[in-house]
Amino acid sequence: MSALQAARLNKRLCPVVVVAEGCGQAWLFGPNAQGQVMGSLAENQAERLLQAAVDQSSGLLARQRLTDL
Secondary structure: HHHHHHHHOOOOOOOOOOOEEEEEEEEEOOOOOOOOHHHHHHHHHHHHHHHHHHHOOHHHHHHHHHHOO
16 A cells, blocks of 8 residues: 555655555555554545545644544
């Protein structure tokens, strides 16, 4: 998942999170490239966590929201 996150990030300033889902479960990786995969989570729980980050007013606040998980 770290290779996918690095390819997607590609020097962007905004936070990037990679999500893998299957069998009703989800795993999250990012925005910290040195972090660990978070999961397994129920898909709707992962959706709520990510939507809360997207709803933040800036990329910095979104990154902080995701890092605090």
